[in-house]
Amino acid sequence: MTPPAPADDEKEALRPLLARIWRDYLSHHKAALFLSILCAAVVGIMAATVLQLLEPAIDGLFLGKPVTIWGVFTVPPGNALTWIPLIIIGAGLIWTAAALGQAALVNRLGHGIVGDIQVRLFGAMIRADLARLRSQHSGGFVSSVLFDANLVREAFTNGVVNYTQHGLTLIAVIGYMAWTDWRLTMIVLLGAPLIAFVLRRFGKRMRKATTGAMVETSNLSTALMENLDGVRLIKIENREAAEEARVGEVVNRRQRHVIKSADSRAFAGPFSNLVAMVVVAAVMAYAGWQARQGQMSVGSFAAYIGLLMAAGQSLRQVTNLQTVMAEGLTAARRLFASLDIQPEIREAPDALPLADGPVTVAFDKVSFAYAPSGAPTLSDVSLTVKPGETVALVGPSGGGKSTILSLLPRFYDVTSGAVTVNDQDIRELKLHDLRARIALVTQEPFLFDDTIAANIAYGRPGASQEEIEAAAANAAAHDFISALPEGYLTRAGEAGLRLSGGQRQRIAIARAFLKDAPILLLDEATSALDTESEALVQAALERLMQGRATLMIAHRLSTVRNADRIYVIEAGKVVEQGTHAGLVRKGGLYARLARQQSLDGDPVAAVS
Numbered sequence: 001m002t003p004p005a006p007a008d009d010e011k012e013a014l015r016p017l018l019a020r021i022w023r024d025y026l027s028h029h030k031a032a033l034f035l036s037i038l039c040a041a042v043v044g045i046m047a048a049t050v051l052q053l054l055e056p057a058i059d060g061l062f063l064g065k066p067v068t069i070w071g072v073f074t075v076p077p078g079n080a081l082t083w084i085p086l087i088i089i090g091a092g093l094i095w096t097a098a099a100l101g102q103a104a105l106v107n108r109l110g111h112g113i114v115g116d117i118q119v120r121l122f123g124a125m126i127r128a129d130l131a132r133l134r135s136q137h138s139g140g141f142v143s144s145v146l147f148d149a150n151l152v153r154e155a156f157t158n159g160v161v162n163y164t165q166h167g168l169t170l171i172a173v174i175g176y177m178a179w180t181d182w183r184l185t186m187i188v189l190l191g192a193p194l195i196a197f198v199l200r201r202f203g204k205r206m207r208k209a210t211t212g213a214m215v216e217t218s219n220l221s222t223a224l225m226e227n228l229d230g231v232r233l234i235k236i237e238n239r240e241a242a243e244e245a246r247v248g249e250v251v252n253r254r255q256r257h258v259i260k261s262a263d264s265r266a267f268a269g270p271f272s273n274l275v276a277m278v279v280v281a282a283v284m285a286y287a288g289w290q291a292r293q294g295q296m297s298v299g300s301f302a303a304y305i306g307l308l309m310a311a312g313q314s315l316r317q318v319t320n321l322q323t324v325m326a327e328g329l330t331a332a333r334r335l336f337a338s339l340d341i342q343p344e345i346r347e348a349p350d351a352l353p354l355a356d357g358p359v360t361v362a363f364d365k366v367s368f369a370y371a372p373s374g375a376p377t378l379s380d381v382s383l384t385v386k387p388g389e390t391v392a393l394v395g396p397s398g399g400g401k402s403t404i405l406s407l408l409p410r411f412y413d414v415t416s417g418a419v420t421v422n423d424q425d426i427r428e429l430k431l432h433d434l435r436a437r438i439a440l441v442t443q444e445p446f447l448f449d450d451t452i453a454a455n456i457a458y459g460r461p462g463a464s465q466e467e468i469e470a471a472a473a474n475a476a477a478h479d480f481i482s483a484l485p486e487g488y489l490t491r492a493g494e495a496g497l498r499l500s501g502g503q504r505q506r507i508a509i510a511r512a513f514l515k516d517a518p519i520l521l522l523d524e525a526t527s528a529l530d531t532e533s534e535a536l537v538q539a540a541l542e543r544l545m546q547g548r549a550t551l552m553i554a555h556r557l558s559t560v561r562n563a564d565r566i567y568v569i570e571a572g573k574v575v576e577q578g579t580h581a582g583l584v585r586k587g588g589l590y591a592r593l594a595r596q597q598s599l600d601g602d603p604v605a606a607v608s
Ligand SMILES: Nc1ncnc2c1ncn2[C@@H]1O[C@H](COP(=O)(O)OP(=O)(O)OP(=O)(O)O)[C@@H](O)[C@H]1O
Pocket: 134, 370, 371, 377, 396, 397, 398, 399, 400, 401, 402, 403, 404
């Protein structure tokens, strides 16, 4: 799902990227965003306002001058001692309320957006083509959902709101200076190009390091998941230390990028601080000179310096935010690239419904290649399965049997020819209807980490307990399920009860019974079982096959003896077809395979 990292300089794409972030995520939360920006504005303005009070405070309290607050209220010197602290407390209260409001809103908005992105990413993943999902390790996807989405949040909630707050403090300071003396403003603005240069330099380094860190985070998740999946192999081969070293290498690589990125983030602040200090020094020199000329009071001078210090602080914050934004944008680019991949297997706009009832499945001269330019895996395969018939696919490993099975539910689409259901090309049918008519029982049935009842009813969430138990009884699973401590409410799957291979198979068969679909796909459902389990599963399968169009893969020919037709698949082609007895008589590949599987050399006995 995660595409290769984009090149780091993509300024031309910035505007549409921002527009999309606004359209897809922020615009749904206009009111909250507006309110948080408002709060941020109040915080920014209050910060400047309180500092500006230094002027009347010093002039009124120390020099006994009559003072004017914010150019509006005139306070007699005698009252300054009461009024100024009171005004500071009032401003402080407003400041605090706005800051609290801002924090609460930004937290909700930000995490809401992360959730939104995570759900969309998962939706895109689960709908993606199997070919795409198979081509990438799930670790990359997990890291995208867990980490990249948070970087976007950081940038577009904290970022946007804090930009407003600190940007406004800066504007308020510059505005205040412009109001009193345009020369002061000029001095302050002289620092701007220098700051812009610093921001650009660090922003670029930061984007590069961030992209690297994201790729390595994805590699780390992959390495961790791979190790958990392959833990038995690692233990039996005594490779724990080697795996530890391998993961350690990925961690180190990731760390190098993360440190670079953290350095850029941390160094940008002090550099702009240096520029700010130069500006403060220049303002101080100018204001001091003005004060000597009697053109500036001690209070104004103190307020200027206080404001400039605050401006320096805000500037540092804005600089930091710049790097946070760079990270967020890089993450957003990657996420959107993942979200934008449209599945190739889609429903036609004018797709037809598939009515209930028995169905005939046919492959008509089907050819298929996994890669568009690759060698064909299937060539010219034709076969038919009528309602109530059992058709078996046999043949050497890698011949293409599983591939044939995966074309029917449209996990992949044919390259040429057609797969039809009741003479209708499956690409012209509603995808939901097609898949609703197919039950699939595979070699290693998958169980969710949920109750056994929920696992059986996975394809029919509304099924009643009676229906679930009836399906389990048909699948010869009711007795063992009832004997479990919590019966049907016992948890199965990853973190739950460990069931035996035969028990898992029977739960999968119960699932298929409950789905009651007219097409049944069986992928070597009994190959991994002991004789007793196999007998139970085989009997359950035979009940399940009744009246359905069944297409099954079998490695062991003993399981296909009763099939209505057997297709022998070799190197992607149907090389023989017929009944068991007919194919054995023919003396071709099937007869050879039957002989190979026999212990006593008698092909008929071998497959009995
Ligand atoms: N997802 C895939 N991408 C690319 N090639 C694939 C993919 N799945 C299978 N193949 C290739 O297609 C060919 C047919 O594989 P398939 O699994 O259909 O054979 P099979 O007859 O079911 O084999 P087996 O009996 O061993 O299960 C093999 O050469 C295999 O390497």
